[in-house]
Amino acid sequence: xxxxxxxxxxxxxxxxxxxxxxxxxxxxxxxxxxxxxxxxxxxxxxxxxxxxxxxxxxxxxxxxxxxx
Ligand code: SF4
Numbered sequence: 001x002x003x004x005x006x007x008x009x010x011x012x013x014x015x016x017x018x019x020x021x022x023x024x025x026x027x028x029x030x031x032x033x034x035x036x037x038x039x040x041x042x043x044x045x046x047x048x049x050x051x052x053x054x055x056x057x058x059x060x061x062x063x064x065x066x067x068x
Contacts, residue, residue, distance in 0.1 A: 001025075001034055011037040015045035027066055029059065039066070 006018035010033075015021070023038040030036035039062055042053035053059060
């Protein structure tokens, strides 16, 4: 897992910040897919908008999964 680069991560591979981002992939959007985006990122590189990741309705099930 530690050898995975941002160029292999879903969404991150299209992000302009991927070479400077210091995300934590301890928690990811799809817990069973090691190539999925970090859960705690609220940036959408396709719209160039930041949002609060913890209130994103699409992430609520994963937040429950991790027990936050
Ligand atoms: S800012 Fe978000 S989408 Fe961009 S590389 Fe970092 S974790 Fe991935």
